[in-house]
Each structure stands twice: as structure tokens, then as C-alpha cells.
Amino acid sequence: MKYRFGRPFPTDAVIKQVPLSSGSPAHFSLSREGELVTLSYPLSEGDAVYGLGEQMRGMNKRGWRYESWNLDDPIHHESRTNLYGAHNFFLVFGRECFGVFVDCAGRVEFDVGFTDRNVLAVTAKDFDLYLFEGASPLEIVREFRALIGRSYIPPKWAFGFAQSRWGYKTEADIREVYENYEKAGLPLDMLFLDIDYMERFKDFTVDKTRFPDLKAFSAEMKKKNIRLVPIIDAAVKVEKGYPVYEEGKKKGYFCTDEKGKPFIAGVWPGNSVLPDVLNPEARRWFGRKYKILLDKGIEGFWNDMNEPVLFYSEAGLKEALRLASETKEIACLDDYERVSHAFFSLQNNDDDYRTFYHETENGRIVHEAVHNLYGYNMTRAAAEYFAEYAPKKRFLIFSRSSCVGMHRYGGIWTGDNSAWWSHLLLNLQQLPGLNMCGFLFAGADLGGFGGDTTEELLLRWLALGVFVPLMRNHCNGSRPQECYRFTRTDVFRNILGIRYSLLPYLYSEFVRCAFENDMLFKPLSFCYPEDRRAATVEDQLLVGDSLMIAPVYTQNAAGRYVYLPERMKLIRMKAGDRFTEQVLEKGEYYIPVALDEVVFFLRSGKVLPLAKPAKNTAELDEKNLTWVKFTETPVQFTLCRDGGTSEIGKEDFETVTVEP
């Protein structure tokens, strides 16, 4: 059922035409305040609310409020109400079971039992509301996912391990990291190039002094089965003679201010302009720029700063400077607060998002109204061009900012997180919500992007990361955290090896989930809906059809508690080819988990294919699989055995019957 409120800007989130229903949406009561519409639903004591993509807090979103308003906050803590993505789908599971998608380009607020424990309220203007009814959470998710279209599938090598750091500046830096991984026998598939590879942070340029011949370097690394993955930022530097700037300016492809002049804001390159990716012509133009790097042999990209981030607007900064220069003497605290606030509030200021415009197929529109579509359409620009550049080839593309709809074009990482134990747990808790909203290829910066990680935190985080599609160790200028930087390189080697052993399973299940609109990561209650205890478990996940995980996410732990909603087999893995098995009955357990092992659970009646640990995806032997089994009857498992770089067809799936 679809309902319309106000005049929604088309988001292209859904791929099917749904006729508008008349009357009021079921479940909700409606109220209006100006243009804002609030839909309220009375929550019952046992109701849980799942969804909202990468939002903060638990899998059950009840007990807090959230906003869809894409924002970069690298030190997001529990008070945060919004992050990098606008993932406006959720479902209520309890007394009733139904799903809701708020298809909206602008701000949406979700009060999930925050103001009143027993009231769920959604507030927005100009949106389409889709309601989904179904017998179970999973059925509802599948209905929604069918509506929004098939999730992006990256090349198979993108499931390998990636090392990244904001701080690698030169070819020599990258080469050194590669050599250290090689020397230490640590598996690796990708090395990421952060903004320093560019010439003064100019998109689609390469600093020649740092990377004299990126094409040759990329080819050399590819021979070693390593892909280089450069970053692309949203904003384009204002610089005379810089072709991207000159061209875009001439053609009117940048967002403009009220007077029709390019809107100028400060980002990494200094004063910059924003490509108007909501203008289809400008989007095509921006997408074609990726050719510059594709021609150098690059096959993967990450799109960043596309919320879009504004360190300052030119106008805002001038005003702050003016205010400061007028203040000669501080008479009272108010003076200080006024001036310092002018600087503190420059970054990503809501007011600035009201001062620039897009030229869309639906006319000129203020950014604020379509804010959440920006990163989505930047990534769409790239993906649409890739399809033109090499029609059947799969490229790696993932983005920091996103919106439902973008899930068809690329993946995401969950943005700039911190080296916190709580962000390890957040990583786990974000995954089912992302899957519900179509984002299957996703991951968090393992070890934490900001702040200083520790060996223990990184090892525990990797023990979750081995199950997550995008497995990237990435950090900023703080403590170096490559896997060879600590005391126990042997343990890192074993844990990365486990990732490769799991790949036949993870990749096959990932592709299946994309084709079947299934979730790779599910809360326990999605598979055991009758189990009241399972519904309260917030730190375990089902991964694909066969596995349950329960990673350790606290410091100095010798293990953790695990709830088994059914009889399962505990697998204790020291390396991909060294593990023990133990059958456990349904119930509550304290499970010891050492720092040098990955512990997980095989469900009843299921099997798990394991490859031998490998150096990289290209060298992975997927022919000779070991089957871990917990079954007394033959079980079928469907492997995806495609080449990993082109379109996947029916012929790529092989259903294997595994004997007990």
C-alpha cells in the first residue's frame, strides 16, 4: 500500500510502480503541523522495532530517536541521532507485524519510544509512505527488497582483505605496506589510496611526484593479485585551469547559490564546489570522469565526503571572521560564546544546506529538500558510467553517504568510526538493519578509524570482520594498525586466513541473498520468531543460512555469554584448517573465547564449506572444500562458482548434496 504526503521529490528508490491508496494508512494515527506530517503508532510492551539501516544503538531501535539527515560525525556516541545514511525502512514486530518505508529525499524523524516509551512516531514532509504486511519479519523485508530492486554485487576480489590508512602518501608507502604483508605471510587483496594520492586533493588527478606512473604501478600490483582502490571525494577544488572545475563551471554542473553562482564551501581541497549529481546531465558528466582512473587499470573506488561535508561555507566563514574582528574586548561570557560559536558551528551547518540549489528534471530545488540523495547520486554517477565503460564487468564501488536506492549501484562502509569497543558492537548491530534496507555489501573500519586501537581490540574486531562482506582495516593518522604492527603477527595471519577459508560460504550466501532479497545478517528473532528470549538478544547474528556468530566485544574478556535458540555445533577455529567441534543443546552458555581463535556456531541440519586459507582470492582453491556438517540426513548447499568479475547467471550456481 502506498500513500502520498505533500509533493515528494522522486528518489528512484523503488523500481516498481505502486498505485496510490486512498484513505489513511493502517496502524497509524495522523497529525499535521504546517507541512510536517506525524504518523503515530502505539507500541505494546513486547513490540520490537527493526531497521533504519546504519543508525546508532541496538538492533531493536526502540528506546531512542533517530533522524535521517546524512552527516559525518566521526566520533559518534550514544547521543547521535543521525549518521551517514538515510535508510528509512523499519518494521514493527510484536502484537502486530508490519513494515514501513518512508520514501523521502529530505529529513525524516523517528521517535521510537523515546519521548513516550509506548509511542512510535514518524515525522516528515513531502514523502511517499509504503506499508508492508506479512506473516513474519523476513517476509516483510523480502516484500520491501523486491520493491527496491536487487542489491549491488561487487567483484569477488572485493571480499578479500583490505588494508587502508589515511596517511599512505606515495607509491613507496603503499609498496612498503604490501611488502610487510607479504613478508609476514598475511593475506591481502586490496590496498586503498586515501586523499593524498591526488594532486592537492583534486578529484581525478594523480600527484605525479607521489605516484609517477599509477597505471604501471596498478598493473604491477594486480600481477601480485592486489587491487589499488582510490578514493573520490564529492567536492571539486576551485582552481583556475583545473579541467574538472573549468568544465563543470562552464556547463553549469555545480550546485549554485541563490544568485545562480557556484556555491563555494571549504572541504579538503580548500574552497570547492559541489557537482550537481541530481542534474542527470551533470551526473553523467561526473561519472565519465572516473574514466581517467579506469584507464589506469583501476577497478574499484570509494566515494567519500558525499553527505556532502562542508567544513564551512564561504559566506559562513566570512561572517565568523567579521564577528571576530569586530570583537576587540571580551566584556562577558556571552561575547566569547558568540564568537567561538560562530566558528564551532561552521561545519555541516543546517543553514548552509538551505543556501544552495540543484537543477533537476523536476526543476530547481533547494539542497535541504533533497539532502539525503547526494551521496546516492554521486555513487550512481560512477556506477552508471562503469556500465557504459565495460558493460558486463563488475567494479568495486562503495560510498560513505547513502540512501535507499543506492543499494543497487554500490555498497557502503559505515563511515568514520572510532577505535572503541562500543563501535565493534555497533558494527554488528548495524548489519541487519543495513541488509533490511538493501545494503548487503557493507562493513565498518576494522580496528576503528579514529583514535588509537589496541592489539586486543583489533583482534576481536577482526574475529567479527571475517564474516563481514567488506573486510577493511582502515584508520586515520593515529596509531598505525596494519596487521604486522603488534606482538602476535601469527594470530593475525591465522585470523585473516580464516576469512579466506570462509569465502566459498560467504560469497555464495551473499550472492544468494542478493538474488533472493534475503538478509545475510539476521537478528535471532527473524529465524526464531516464537522464541521470546531470542528476541532480546542484541549481540549475536545469524550469518547466511548455516551460521550463528557471537563475537567478543569487551576488553579483557576471556569469553562471553551466548544464547543458543536451538541445538548447534560450536566451531572453535585457530586457523581455517584447524578447528574443533562441540555439540551444544539449546540454552544459555558462557563460552570461553581466546584472543587467538574465532568461535561460531553451525545450525542444526546445516553444513559449511571451508576452503584452505589462501594468500588472496585469486589463489583460493575453491575446488577442494572441506564440509563441516551438523546433520543426520543429506543436505543441499548452493555454491556460487562464477568467475567473480562479470554478470552472474544461473549457470554459475551449483547445488551440492552433502552427505552426513
Next chain:
Amino acid sequence: MKYRFGRPFPTDAVIKQVPLSSGSPAHFSLSREGELVTLSYPLSEGDAVYGLGEQMRGMNKRGWRYESWNLDDPIHHESRTNLYGAHNFFLVFGRECFGVFVDCAGRVEFDVGFTDRNVLAVTAKDFDLYLFEGASPLEIVREFRALIGRSYIPPKWAFGFAQSRWGYKTEADIREVYENYEKAGLPLDMLFLDIDYMERFKDFTVDKTRFPDLKAFSAEMKKKNIRLVPIIDAAVKVEKGYPVYEEGKKKGYFCTDEKGKPFIAGVWPGNSVLPDVLNPEARRWFGRKYKILLDKGIEGFWNDMNEPVLFYSEAGLKEALRLASETKEIACLDDYERVSHAFFSLQNNDDDYRTFYHETENGRIVHEAVHNLYGYNMTRAAAEYFAEYAPKKRFLIFSRSSCVGMHRYGGIWTGDNSAWWSHLLLNLQQLPGLNMCGFLFAGADLGGFGGDTTEELLLRWLALGVFVPLMRNHCNGSRPQECYRFTRTDVFRNILGIRYSLLPYLYSEFVRCAFENDMLFKPLSFCYPEDRRAATVEDQLLVGDSLMIAPVYTQNAAGRYVYLPERMKLIRMKAGDRFTEQVLEKGEYYIPVALDEVVFFLRSGKVLPLAKPAKNTAELDEKNLTWVKFTETPVQFTLCRDGGTSEIGKEDFETVTVEP
């Protein structure tokens, strides 16, 4: 054993003379870099490190680094290395068992297996090092506590429930809160006055328009058994004609800059000066100022902003303004970063702490070298004067900033926390460390000071708070969180009632711990040192001699896991006079805990006295106690039955024999 490094400034932390030992301290290897001394200890795999007072992270401090450098950071997250207090005692428990006290007035760094998982390193200059050997952690703590002297004991009414908020501005505001508590039947003992009661934030003034007659109001409230507890800030407003400023300036009682002029910094009153509480004469002078409020019937105070906080130094702000006014055009990001950084870095800037001085008995000394003594001596100023004002009377005094030594003069609250679930757990984890360092009267802002609390978070936090000596609900200008603001006032009433039922136990145990240098809150491993599993439990505490607590600290939980290191009796309390009992064997449990109950455990062979719930401490009936028992033989329990407001003598203790 005592060792000296450099020329330590006397902190008066210890009360006993210990002769200096020659040679090197046991356990550690020593290295020097300039004046800095580093003591390193090789950690074994199972070693735990306890202590460091209110520092972040778990009870076992291993796996992170910490600094003693008193600082106000109201949104302290996992990356934080220092908070409000300098609590330089820790002990290693594992292969060896020993304690360490770094008696130092300045900065101390503790790298507890952060840089290298297996190395503990302490770095400082100018300090005395005390080493403690003992058979058990508790024995070592008692040695240390005997050295630093008996902990502060507040009046008994300070163990009642307190409501506070930065935002109550007038007598009418306070009255309204009182009346709402009264009307809702919610117990209450104290109402706090935050900075708005003062005349333009001037210490020891009362805004006459807001509180026309504080003395009368205070007397009226006291008749209702409510104490008003005003705040005192460290900094004194620079204002002509303001007696405290004029007097202090004339007598040279404020900290001075390099040129000997009063050092000026911005705090709540705007430009302010800092009383030189390290100058004994100035300290006496500042302490005598409390008389102004004592004479109005005030019997309790909280000392704040005494790290001391500097929003800016006059010199720093002028420099930032100059920089801004010189910057007319932003050519590149560096320009923006330079100017904005100048404003971002004004607050509590390390450089500023190097630009002002104290006149001490040991001569003129730069603030940086004695930074951690400031809050301590501000509170000592008050406490020393109270002893003069009414020699045998107990006053309530607690401070935000502190240092070992201050524990003899007052309590603390753990500063500005946030309405985060992680800060509920942090509250629990800080308590044993604080007890180890002598701080028995302590507590956190229940519900969270900053950010918006929720009904669920506040209820769960109160279910911990009922066991904590200082039980205060305090918040800033965000969502109001008085106990009558939510849907289930009846549940709040019951939970506050439980506090009063527990008071005979809590108060008696508190006083015993103060007299016996015991800890009110202990990690499990302190009582079950042979139990390897107990050593890894980071979210349960022993409270006094009889109880173990295991509060719920996660959102949407229906219960939690609990480890029982021995046979215990589970007490499930809906109200102080309504509870059930259930015997559980040693082991691991998942324990359901509803939002409307307080669940805790009575140890084997122990008893718990319970009073009837009361409106306030004055109306508490301590004669008619119910004894909850888990014993098969008679058990003795010592009650402290003093009047609650004057010195406690042997005659105030009554040992009761409780029959099974």
C-alpha cells in the same frame, strides 16, 4: 617502601611518615628521559591491574592508557585518557600481587598494556613512589588506605535521594520540584542549587530577585526534611566592588601570571581569577567565605569547575581574535584550520596552565606542576573551615575535581557524564577504583548529566543508584528528568523506596568501611581471589559484606547474565517491603530483570537488614528492621546507629546477632 624521584611537591596525600628506601623499587625496571622517569613492569598473561580511581574503561585497567591530569570532559567516551580526578594508586594481581602509589602533584601517565599488551609503564617526574606488598588485593588496599587516612563520612541525610538540575533558577523552581516530589509520593532528602542561584555566578552571593530570603527558605525546607545544597565554583568573578574579588586581590590571594598580576581566565562569571588554594593563608580565607551560606542554614555544598576549568585565558582569547581579524581571505584550508583551531583549542589549554603561579609554603610554583592538587585544596579549604565553624558537626561536601588526600575532606561525584548506557556501566566500574583510592562517598549523575535520558535508562540507572552512597539525579538543560516526568511514577516511587529500605545496611557498611579502610564496592576477584572466572567479571560488584549486585545496563534488555561465584540467594524487589527470594547454586545464569524491580544477591552466611520505605532519612524507622537471611547459623551484623550529624564513636555501633 618509599622511593623518591626528583623533587616532589608535598601533596599531603599520606598521613604517616615513611622513611625513604635506598636502591631501586622492586618489580620495576627504570628508565629516564630528561626529568621524566618511567617504571616498567612485564605483565603476564593472566595479570589484572585494578585501581586508578575514576578512570575510564573497565575495573581491570589493562588494555588502555591513562593520564592523571584533572580535566572536565562532559562527553567522555572510550578514547578519553583522563577525567576529573588524579587517583594514582593501582595494584597488580596475577603472577605477583603488589600495590603502587605515585604521590605526585603533576601529570602522571599509566600505559597499562596499551603500547605493548605485556608491558605496564608509569611515567612522571617529581614524585614519591610507595610500594605495597600483601597476600591479597584487599590486604594491599588496606595498607594503602591506612597510609592515606580515614575517608570522609558525610551526614546521614546525604545518603538520601537528591534531585538536581542545571536550570532551576529561582525559589519557585525549587519549590515546584519539591511539590511535585511530594505530590507524587516520591522520597527526597536534598535539592541542589546549581550556578543560577548566585548573583551573576559570583561565589558566596545569592541573587536576591531569585532567592529573596535563602535563610528563611532553607529553614522552611529543612522543616520538611529537605536540605538545599548550593554549588560553589572555583573561579571568582573580576568585578569592581565585589568583596570576594576585592579582598582577595588586595591580599594577593589569587593565582598570578608571570608578571605577578592576577591571572585572568573566562569561566561562568566571564573574566575571573583563581583563588590560590595552595597558599595556606589564601585557602583559609577562601574557606571562611562558606560562612556566608552556612549562616543561612546551609549544611551541604558541592565544589565545581575546580580542575580548574578555563574556557579561555585572557591572553589566549586575545590571540585568537587577533588571528581572526588578520585573516581577511581564506586562500586554502590551512588558513581556516589555523583560525578555527585557535578557537577550538582555547578551553583547558595545556599551555595556559603553564602561565600562572601559586605562592606556596614551598615557594612560588607554576600551576602545571601542581595542577592535580587544585580541586583537592579548594575542598580542603571548605572542610577545614567547617571544622572551625561547628567543630563536631558533619557537613556535606563533595567535589568534581579531586586527588588522593582529598578523600579525608570530602566526597566526589564523577563529574559531567552523559545520558548513555555506557556511562551507567562506567558508573559501576568506577566505584571499586574510587574506593581503593579512599573515595567512599561518591556517585555519578543518575540518568546522565548531558544529553537526553529516557525513562528506561533512568530506571535502570536508579536500580544501580539505590546502592551508591551519593544518589543524585542531575542533568543539564536537556530533557527534564525528575522522577515524576515519565509514564511510570509508581515504579520510580518503589525504586526510590528501596533505597531507603536499604539505608540501614548501606550506611552501616559505609561507616564500617571508612573506619576499617575497607572498600564498600569490590570487584568479585577481591573476595574470590582463587576463582579465575570471577576475575573476568566486569559488570558485577560486591556491595558491603553481604550483597552482590548485577544491574542491567543495556537498552531493551529483559534481563542479563550473572555469574555466581558461590551459592547465593537472589532477592527480587518490587518495593522495599515487597520481595521474593530464591536460592541459586554457584554458576552462570541468565536472570530476567523487569524494569519495575531491583534484583540483587545475598551471599552465603550473610544477612541484610531492611527498613520500611520512607519519605526521607529523618522519617526512616531504623528500629523495626526486617532481616533477610541466608544462613543456617546465627550471624552477627554491626549496625551504625549514630544520630547522623556529628562525630561517630564506638558507642554508635551495635552488633546484632541474627538467628537463622
